[in-house]
Amino acid sequence: MLQNLISAISLGSIYLLFALGMSLVWGTVGILNFAHGVIFMFSAFVTYLIDRQVELPLIGLVAIGVAVGAVMSVAMQLLAFEPILRRAKDFRTAELQILIAAIGVATIPLAIAQYETKSNPFGFASTTFTSKTYEVFGARISNTQIIIIVAGIGISAVMAFWLRSSRGGLALRAIGVDSETTSLMGVNRSRMAIGVMALAGALAGLAGVLLTLNLGAITPESGDTLLVKAFAAVILGGVGSVAGVVVGSFALALIETIVLVETAGTWVSAVSFGIIFLVLLFRPQGLFGRAEVRRT
């Protein structure tokens, strides 16, 4: 029982690290980034390539993953999303074009990783970081899991505080409410967007490295699976709300763990799809979302 709870919490923290950036970008600058999963995977993949050449400590792995994620995310914003926003005639068309472009761009790093690994799982073999396991009341918890949980909850708390109390956070939330008025108030939307994208990419990279450490290895395709789950977490909690993402991620992980324990494992993936569907039907703004949903 306790063992299942621990695995649910660490799984939820991975979802949280991944979904937090996605939710922030979607809720503020209005971009739903379908390439978020591939940024997550490719950060871990680049880290793996470097780790093959040199022995790296944990901090080195994390630094590389975070940097690669941030760079990829900013590159997407500058090369794909900004040009679309500049050309599109209204935001609604731009939104769909961005979604489609992101799906297209996402296949490029995926193809590279699949080619290099022949679609086999990859992990960090030569890192100096060693996994240890501790016994707590008869349940086992590894040091990687502790790092994941602390990072997930810690970063969410810092981000919630920053969004609520800093000038930058205020500007960002204002963009989410009304970007035109906000730019009249002197907020540089495109610069904020680049910053938010960098942050989201960095978080995805962090999640990628930590999940790879935790599982030992991940496949190039794992980004897509995580993407759908993160959607479920974000939609369940409410787009743009940090508290919502936290609750959504842990709730999803808990339900999935229960389904996994109680039934044959094949229904687990239905949980996230079902959540997306049901929440959109009955509470489209999510548990913690602002009560405005665009219709038509």
Added chain:
Amino acid sequence: MIDWYDANFVLIQGTIINLLLALSLQVPFRFGVFSFAGVGAYGIGGYTAAILILERQVSAIVAILAAILVGVVVCYVLGLVVARLGGLYLGMATIAFTLIVGVVAINGGDLTGGVIGLFGVLADLPTITLLAFAVVAVLAVAYTERGTLGRRIEAVREDPELAASVGVNVRRYRQAAFVASGALGAAAGAMNAIVRTTIGPTDIGFIVVVLALTMMIIGGTRSWAGALIGAVIFTWLPSLLEEIGEWQHLVYGTLVALAAIFMPGGLFGVITDGWRAWQRRRRPAIPQAEAPVPAVAAAQAEGGDVEARAEAELASLGTVDEGSAR
């Protein structure tokens, strides 16, 4: 001709199936409904046809018609259920629906063959029958692109409130879009299962969503001809790209991304724009007619007047922001 057909009939059948699949996303898209339900119907249609043929030994045409019926009913109900969603939210809900179809197929036990899927779906389906289905579908779709009906659909897409204000029943048009995408998707799925004699969960997942979306975007979203262009390219390109093998996905991805960024109208849009520009040039027309936006043209005419250009850019940004102000 006969030789060529014999050598390529697999690709020809594939083109027809992909055309219907691309149309199943394109038709709702043209109605302003961003729905992936057509791909879900593709899976449902494929399994319906396969199960009917395996269990009841029905003929191919009966199986396809039954699949279309099931697809239409499911998508009609889905359309009612998600009626209040729009934009990205609708897209996400229908992607979730499509992926659930795959999960149900995996958990369907003996009926759907579980993870492995169904094999030996043998039924006689000549290419001419496929072609007949495709021609009927294309004629029906082409009819919705012309005249009063075409203009109404355009109004429903571009400005639903305006359309409603002039007496167009927007909700009914959207519902029709779901039904059409269900029929087209289910037909494509059933044909695919029969032509390949097999169907499994891996044939109906996210990868089909990406393929259908790719064909629609590269070809063009405004007309059935765009779907045809996309279907032809993405059925024949893989066999042409055989030598680069593993880099196929890379080429696909780059094409989709570039198309989405630089030619939102797709190849069909580029072709029609080019045709119009050529016709304009034949007439001794107004100079500067090629300039896309008057404001930008004015800015350029000023010759490096930074202020004017910035103003023009600001104006174009303003239209973007207007849309996002909810």
